[in-house]
Amino acid sequence: MTASAVEPAVIEELAGVVGPAHVLSDPEVTAGYTLDWTRRFAGSTPLVIRPGDTAETAAVLGVLAAARIPVVPQGGNTGLVGGSVPLAGEAVLSTRRLRSCEPVDELASQVTLGAGVTLAEAQAHAAGAGLSVGVDLAARDSATIGGMVATNAGGINVVRYGSMRAQVAGIEAVLADGSVVSHMAGLEKDNTGYDLEGLLAGSEGTLGIITRVRLRLHPVLSERATALLAFDTAADAVVAAAALRRTVASLRALEAVFCDAMTLVSQHLGVNPPVGTVSTGSASDGGLNALTPRTPGADGGAAWLVVEAAARADPSDELATAVADLGDLVTDAAVALDPGARQRLWAFREHVTEAISAAGIPHKLDVTLPAARLAEFTDGVTAVVRAADPHALPLLFGHLGDGNVHVNVLGPDGAEPAAGVDDAVLRYVADLGGSISAEHGIGTAKLAQLHLNRSEAELAAFAAIKRALDPAGLLNPNVLLP
Numbered sequence: 001m002t003a004s005a006v007e008p009a010v011i012e013e014l015a016g017v018v019g020p021a022h023v024l025s026d027p028e029v030t031a032g033y034t035l036d037w038t039r040r041f042a043g044s045t046p047l048v049i050r051p052g053d054t055a056e057t058a059a060v061l062g063v064l065a066a067a068r069i070p071v072v073p074q075g076g077n078t079g080l081v082g083g084s085v086p087l088a089g090e091a092v093l094s095t096r097r098l099r100s101c102e103p104v105d106e107l108a109s110q111v112t113l114g115a116g117v118t119l120a121e122a123q124a125h126a127a128g129a130g131l132s133v134g135v136d137l138a139a140r141d142s143a144t145i146g147g148m149v150a151t152n153a154g155g156i157n158v159v160r161y162g163s164m165r166a167q168v169a170g171i172e173a174v175l176a177d178g179s180v181v182s183h184m185a186g187l188e189k190d191n192t193g194y195d196l197e198g199l200l201a202g203s204e205g206t207l208g209i210i211t212r213v214r215l216r217l218h219p220v221l222s223e224r225a226t227a228l229l230a231f232d233t234a235a236d237a238v239v240a241a242a243a244l245r246r247t248v249a250s251l252r253a254l255e256a257v258f259c260d261a262m263t264l265v266s267q268h269l270g271v272n273p274p275v276g277t278v279s280t281g282s283a284s285d286g287g288l289n290a291l292t293p294r295t296p297g298a299d300g301g302a303a304w305l306v307v308e309a310a311a312r313a314d315p316s317d318e319l320a321t322a323v324a325d326l327g328d329l330v331t332d333a334a335v336a337l338d339p340g341a342r343q344r345l346w347a348f349r350e351h352v353t354e355a356i357s358a359a360g361i362p363h364k365l366d367v368t369l370p371a372a373r374l375a376e377f378t379d380g381v382t383a384v385v386r387a388a389d390p391h392a393l394p395l396l397f398g399h400l401g402d403g404n405v406h407v408n409v410l411g412p413d414g415a416e417p418a419a420g421v422d423d424a425v426l427r428y429v430a431d432l433g434g435s436i437s438a439e440h441g442i443g444t445a446k447l448a449q450l451h452l453n454r455s456e457a458e459l460a461a462f463a464a465i466k467r468a469l470d471p472a473g474l475l476n477p478n479v480l481l482p
Contacts, residue, residue, distance in 0.1 A: 006046055006091070010067045014049055017059040022050040022097070033074060033092045034085055037139075039361050040416065041082030041444065045072075047091040053098065053114075054172055054180060054211040061209065062178030064091060070474045073205040075116060075147030078139040080364045081443025083204050083479045084147070090477070095146050098211055104129035109217045110169050110186045115146025115210045122215070131217035134161030138350045146210040152202035154439030156253040156349075159245065159401030160310075161218060163439065165201040170214030173200055175207070176470040186214045199465070204441050205476040207469045221252070221310035225319045226342040229305045230276030230332045234258055234396075235375040237303035240329050241400040242371060244307055247322045252310040254401030255349045258378065259302045261356075261395040261408075265348055268355035273348050275332035276304055303378075305400065306349045308342075352397045353408075360414020362395070363422055364445075365407040367429045368438040374403055377432055384428045385409055389418035404438040426452060442480045450482055 015023045024030050025047055035042045051057040064071050070090040077084050086092050098114035101121070105111065106129055113122055119140040123133050137143060137155030147153075149171070154163045161167070170184035173196075181196055200208055231237040241254055257265065263278045272278055307323075309315035316337060323333055336342040356362050369377045378396060385394045391412045398405040407425055411417040422445070426436045430452035436442075442450055451459065459482065466473070466481055 006069060007067070010063060010069070011047065013063050014047075014060060017063065018049060018051050018056050022052070024048040024050070030092070033077070033094065036080070036082055036085045037078050038080055038357070038364060040363070041085055041087065043085050043087040044089050045086040045092045046089065048094055049091060050094045050097050053100075054174065054182075057093070057095075057098070057174045057209060057211050058178045058180050060093060060178075061174050061176060065177050065472065065474060068472060068474065070477045072476050073146075073150070073209045075144030075150075076118065076139070076142040078143045078147070079151060079443060080366070080440045081437075081445040083151070083441055083443030083476070087444060087478050093209060095144060095209070095211070098146065100212070101125045104131060104217070105186070106131070108169075108186055109219075110214055111217060112170070112184060112212060112214045113145050114212055115144060115149075117145050119143050119145065119148065126217050127220065129217075130220055132220050133215065134167045134218050135164050138353060145213050145215070149201050149210055149213055150203060150205050151441045152439065154399065154402070154404065156255055156399060158399060158404075158439075159254050160252050165198060167215050168197045168201055168213060169216050171197040171200055171210060172212040173208035173210045176472065176475050181208065182212075184212065184214050202441070204443065204480045206466060206480050207475065209475070219312075221250075221312060223312060223314045224252070224308060224310045224337075224342060225314070225316040226309075226336045226345050227305075227307045227319060227323060228273060228275055228334045228336075228345045228348065229307060229323065229326075229330050230273075231303045231305070231329065232331055234303045234378040236329045237305055237400065238375040238378060240326050241305060243326060244305075244322055245401055247325065248307075248309055248315075248318060250309040250311040250315040250318055251307070251401070253306065253308040254399070255306040256396075256398055256400035256405075257304045257306070257349055257352060258396035260393065261352050261397045262304055262348065264359060264395060265352045265355040268358060269347060269351060271347075273304060274334040274345075304348065306345060349397065352395075353406075356395055356408050356410070360410045361416050362408040362410050363417055364440065365409065365422060365425050365436075366398075366438050366440040367405055367407060367426070367434055367436060368403045369405065369429065369432055369434040371403055373432040373434065374400075374405075377429070377434070378405065381407060381425060381428060384424050385417075385421055388420040388424040392417035392421055399438075402438075403434075422446075423449065444478050447478075447480070447482050450480075
């Protein structure tokens with residue numbers, strides 16, 4: 001049975017598990033669950049089920065499995081690769097009601113959270129105990145902990161703490177048949193078999209639906225210094241980023257915004273950055289009219305780095321020394337210490353995605369490059385995009401400290417670019433030894449290119465794991481696996 005042909009008896013059984021108010025079938029109500037954040041991926045669903053705990057989630061999946069109804073798990077729906085929407089009429093299982101926040105275990109520096117807790121809520125909960133969540137990202141108010149683990153989210157602090165998988169000390173999940181796996185002790189040393197936490201993290205909901213997570217927490221580093229550095233070329237920014245990683249022990253974030261992306265976000269905010277030069281244009285038109293693909297360095301402000309150091313003691317001297325040691329690589333610098341001033345510098349990075357979304361419907365190509373090929377990529381990717389679509393505009397930004405570049409491509413007037421752009425860019429990444437997905441996952445957007453990074457033997461192993469845990473192929477069936 002497909003989800004589009006759900007029997008009334010199945011709906012009644014589901015309502016008996018979660019309550020009638022949490023089985024949604026009105027198209028006007030379910031519409032919000034069928035479109036992803038980018039607006040690029042849209043589907044349909046006859047049914048949204050919202051369980052309130054692990055037991056209800058297990059019972060729901062048992063019912064769906066018996067009826068052979070495929071299901072897409074969905075948290076905050078902030079994904080960017082079409083991995084969290086029902087593209088083929090599947091049922092949606094929303095984790096938003098899984099919102100338990102257990103007391104922080106201060107001795108272990110860990111906390112157990114429901115999958116539907118947002119990152120912002122988790123951060124506030126941990127802060128109450130004088131601790132912090134290692135991963136941070138701009139969608140913190142809507143991204144959920146379960147979804148972040150399922151996609152192995154990264155964000156701005158990976159250079160310091162690693163991605164979401166590195167934060168997971170325990171996990172509870174429901175498998176496709178409704179059985180529950182739970183390993184939540186949070187022991188730092190536990191050699192008792194396969195690493196199910198690591199397997200489920202990054203599995204994009206294809207192996208099980210995460211319901212609770214035990215996270216490692218970190219000390220709050222209250223003293224921070226933030227710098228916005230301007231560079232003549234993208235290559236100079238790449239060299240500077242590598243030097244800062246070597247010399248700033250307190251480095252917390254190292255983010256890049258390249259030329260056209262900085263122009264667009266500045267117009268969107270209505271404020272020019274305090275260092276470097278951007279093109280002039282009207283924020284009211286989305287900024288696109290002022291933007292044309294350019295040669296790096298053409299306007300004397302080809303790249304910017306947002307650099308943040310954090311420690312228990314004031315790290316500003318350490319950061320200032322490291323920036324001074326960069327010499328002529330840096331054309332200008334602004335430094336901020338108080339929270340308001342630091343946030344004004346961060347705005348030029350944190351609002352880039354919002355600015356691009358306001359300008360149109362981009363193709364989002366989240367990639368990682370080896371350090372030795374990063375400058376080659378940032379200099380060469382515009383030509384690759386132009387060869388596939390002469391009218392497309394590539395907008396580059398990302399987490400330069402870990403080699404992650406977000407290549408967003410807009411077509412003319414904000415439309416989608418030509419279909420060949422994605423494949424051209426991802427093949428270029430693979431040719432340079434990089435990964436076609438740094439932190440957004442594969443979803444449905446990159447299914448056709450997964451073979452560029454994974455061998456036939458690896459893909460066969462993926463398929464074997466999927467068959468073992470989900471033999472009927474009911475969990476997120478259009479995601480990750482070709």
